[in-house]
Amino acid sequence: MLELILGGARSGKSRLAEKLAAESGLTVTYIATSQALDGEMSARIAQHRARRPAQWSLLEEPLELARVLRERAAPGRCLLVDCLTLWLSNLLMLDDQARLEAEREALLASLATLPGRIILVSNETGLGVVPLGELTRRYVDEAGWLHQALAERCERVIFTMAGLPMILKGDAL
Numbered sequence: 001m002l003e004l005i006l007g008g009a010r011s012g013k014s015r016l017a018e019k020l021a022a023e024s025g026l027t028v029t030y031i032a033t034s035q036a037l038d039g040e041m042s043a044r045i046a047q048h049r050a051r052r053p054a055q056w057s058l059l060e061e062p063l064e065l066a067r068v069l070r071e072r073a074a075p076g077r078c079l080l081v082d083c084l085t086l087w088l089s090n091l092l093m094l095d096d097q098a099r100l101e102a103e104r105e106a107l108l109a110s111l112a113t114l115p116g117r118i119i120l121v122s123n124e125t126g127l128g129v130v131p132l133g134e135l136t137r138r139y140v141d142e143a144g145w146l147h148q149a150l151a152e153r154c155e156r157v158i159f160t161m162a163g164l165p166m167i168l169k170g171d172a173l
Helices: 013-023 039-051 065-072 084-093 097-111 134-153
Strands: 002-007 027-032 057-060 077-082 117-123 156-161 164-169
Touching: 002 013, 002 134, 013 027, 013 039, 013 077, 013 117, 013 156, 027 065, 065 077, 065 097, 084 097, 084 117, 084 134, 097 134, 117 134
Parallel strands: 002 117, 002 156, 027 057, 027 077, 077 117
Antiparallel strands: 156 164
């Protein structure tokens, strides 16, 4: 099963993904895309780590997400990726359009072949005003295009707001 959970900052999307992974009864691998580049991000990472079950394995991969998914996906395993917009930010900061496109296409191409359960978490960034800066507008555009492509491929898409999940596609929770 392939699922996409979208929501704004502090919407409850990560908590929902963690709940679904825990309830799956499968062996869980948490794939973190963030990097502790400053104290604030280190605190966020610590907060996420503290709430995850100790038996979950952790893999940190900021760039090569498709490769990691192909290597780790297996029947009887749940991979929880948190989060795609941080992964996208990491790629954008490389300032290498060819690398961004290659990684995005590799991710999209790999999804149909992955065994097990895959839960993808991402920030919905397209609900606010149009950003003023070029890089920020590019980020919002790239995230929107990625989310559309993922939603086409996912069996279930959930939008989370104020801790409440809304099913956009697929079976109810």
